[in-house]
Amino acid sequence: MSDAVAQQIEEQEPEVDLSLANSVIDKYIDLPGNLMPVLQGVQDEYGYIPRVAADLIAERLNVYPSQIYGVLTFYAQFHLKPRGRFIIRVCVGTACHVQGAPRIVETFFDKLGIGHAETTPDLRYTFEKVACLGACGMAPLAMVNDSTYGSMTVQKVAEIVDDYNQRPLK
Ligand code: FES
Structure with a gap:
């Protein structure tokens, strides 16, 4: 992710309670092919994928952050910025x-x-x-x-x- 994109995301990112993301990861961590369900579950919790949650997912699923951001930017269903109510x-x-x-x-x-x-x-x-x-x-x-x-x-x-x-x- 470029610095400009990271900065843009940070600007609108409110404080994030990572316990929600951890619960989603706990649910899928032992399953094969768990990246998409984890990303979808995390988005369901927050309404978007907070940057800190994406970093947590990368760390806990042992995948490169670049791989996560590749998926997030490829699929239109995922949102990297907070969305309106x-x-x-x-x-x-x-x-x-x-x-x-x-x-x-x-x-x-x-x-x-x-x-x-x-x-x-x-x-x-x-x-x-x-x-x-x-x-x-x-x-x-x-x-x-x-x-x-x-x-x-x-x-x-x-x-x-x-x-x-x-x-x-x-
Ligand atoms: S063009 Fe079909 S609903 Fe608008």
Whole structure:
């Protein structure tokens, strides 16, 4: 990992309780092919893979850190930075694009003060543009965590952000 990447990760990394990572490692340590389940389990615990947890995994599974970071950067499912409590996804597939997704995206950018694949400093929101979510009949489509919002409008963006701004972070 380059120094610049390490620094970027550290900047947003809150204090990490490694007992959670140790529990996941304990569960899989004697199993063959345990790296992926350990990484997935650690991400399930923290919502991302903290750098200190990646280093711990390398040490306890006796693999090179470079191997771990190779896996983490290859698979899009893994996240190296903390993610927001609420993951907002806006579909930019063809049907949604035609129905006005770019304006929906821009309105979320304005409201949240972040861009694509970014997280607000308070860790409330992560925003992502995504490919077709498979519900083109509801275009333009947005999701917040597991909730789906169809026929999105600029007004609906404001309502969604107002709603999630009121919700607790924990
Ligand atoms: S293009 Fe957006 S749901 Fe299919």
